[in-house]
Amino acid sequence: MSEVPEGVNLPAFARKPPRPTVTLTLTRDGPDGVEVLLGRRAETMRAFPGYWAFQGGGVSRTDHEGEAFVQNSTSGSTSSVVAVVREMSEELGAVPNGSSVSVIDVELRKNILTDKSAFINALREGRIALDTSDLRHISSRTTPPFGPMQFENTFFHLHIGQQEFNPTTDLQTEFTTLEWMRPSEIIDRWKRHEIRVAPPVVTLLMEVDRTLKHFDGDMIQTSRDLQERQPGRRSILFAHGVEVVPVKTATLPPADHTNAYLVGDPEGEFVLVDPACRMREGMEQLAEAVDRHRGELIAMLFTHSHGDHIGDMDLLREAFDVPVWGSEYTSRSVHCDRILVDGDVLRLGNQDWTVLITPGHHPGHVCLLSDAGLVAGDMVAGIGTILVPPETGDMDVYIEQLQRLKKLEPHLMFPSHGPVIPLPNKTLAYYIKHRMERHQRVLDAVESGRKTVPEISTEAYANTPDAHPGLAQDQTLAHLLSHERAGRVQQTNKGWIRGDD
Secondary structure: OOOOOOOOOOOOOOOOOOEEEEEEEEEEEEOOEEEEEEEEEOOOOOOOOOOEEOEEEEOOHHHHHOHHHOOOOOOOOHHHHHHHHHHHHHHOOEEEEOOOEEEOOHHHHHHHHHOOHHHHHHHHOOOOOOEOOOOEEEEEEEOOOOOOOOEEEEEEEEEOOOOOOOOOOOOOOOEEEEEEEOHHHHHHHHHOOOOOEOHHHHHHHHHHHHHHHHOOOOHHHHHHHHHHHOOOOOOEEEEOOEEEEEEEOOOOOOOOEEEEEEEEOOOOEEEEEOOOOOOHHHHHHHHHHHHHOOOEEEEEEOOOOOOOOOOOHHHHHHHOOOOEEEOOOHHHOOOOOEEOOOOOEEEEOOEEEEEEEOOOOOOOOEEEEEOOEEEEEOOOOOOOOOOOOOOOOOHHHHHHHHHHHHHHOOOOEEEOOOOOEOOHHHHHHHHHHHHHHHHHHHHHHHHOOOOOHHHHHHHHOOOOOOOOHHHHHHHHHHHHHHHHHOOOEEEEOOEEEEOOO
16 A cells, blocks of 8 residues: 555545454363364355354344343443354354253254244244353454454353263355364464464463463363453564554555564564554554563664655654664665665574565665564555555565465465455455456457557546546556556657557
8 A cells, every 4th residue: 555646635544433243262171181172164265265264243233132031240331242143053062051052953043044033933932042151241342443343242151061062064155164173272273374263262362371370270260360360462463473453544445554574583573574553552552552562662664655654653663673784775765774685684582584675666676575474564464455656666576575475375464454364365366367367458448449548548447437546547647657667658749659560
């Protein structure tokens, strides 16, 4: 992304209120200690495809109709209790029954999966044996402001002791597998980058594991302690060694934040990437994140020199007395104590991060690669689109760099705008295909006789009628200038024509 191009007026961005959601942390006493049930989400899911996560979902309108039929002994809303029980019936085929679960009728479950009101009707008619007295509300968290929609999630917990309960993935399509694992085992596998775990799940499991150790493995005492303390979100961990702090910036809507990253060893040296704050509030958020980090901040690093990535240097120097790192091109905008070059290896504690210079979106653009994934800057976005500025960008080079990144097959991608990108190669393949097709459509429009940017843009974006005209023309010019550098087109006093005419 970048700032909104000069002369382009975009509608004001209005953030919507958070939507209520629920999740269930289901635990049991396993042979080697407490185990938690996690499911691996199907790669077709829109949110966190391929990630391990708790069961749960949104609070629907029908859930409010079931409030009269459930007992609410938690601090969560009664509709959220209804929602989490309904989600259990859909995804696990069971409902709470005190300190255990009861399996529901298969035909009833099928009906609930196709019509949420079937669950409410079953409650009303007494066809579901239900006891929610042991269901505990252990945390509430609102998702970060990565996009226009946020979610306010209520985490519930139920411990079923030594009950033998091994649900399958039959009927539902959200999870491809369900597995009981000890919290410490999940965290260790996540730290080794063997599995992907949704960020709020990771931090809650860390809290569960820490509290379990305090109570000598007693999950009931742990649950009661969590219910009383209600631990909220502190760190947003996209991966082991990658913490994100969204900072409010003037960037391209629908994004209104830039992701600053704490990258490196959680117990050793780390760098602060793209601290883009221009207001004291943002600086204080970054300072708080750095202060609670157990490692040592050794540098601020900028991926590139667009205004929504480089913050107020006076504020930043006031907060962080560390060197500044960036590419040679970035050093023309802000003093850099270290010039990064392609292939540099940054040894950050026990982690190695390789510097990749990836121009195209902007000269000297920097990405960082490790086993954890790719800090991608503005090569891709988790929300919205990436602009290639006509003056400083190069569409051909941008596409070449996308192809380069795809060959590296990163584990995850950490963009500057929006949430973590869970399937990097799929996203990069889409970006490459989309940009190459648009590149060709611009060239085809010139070859068909269109000569002005508005004319060429209209034809090139005919398959994207919702595109903002100002942004479409801005990007059409970027395509044209790239084609001109390659000799495919030329600009004359009569407009744009083929390069060999």
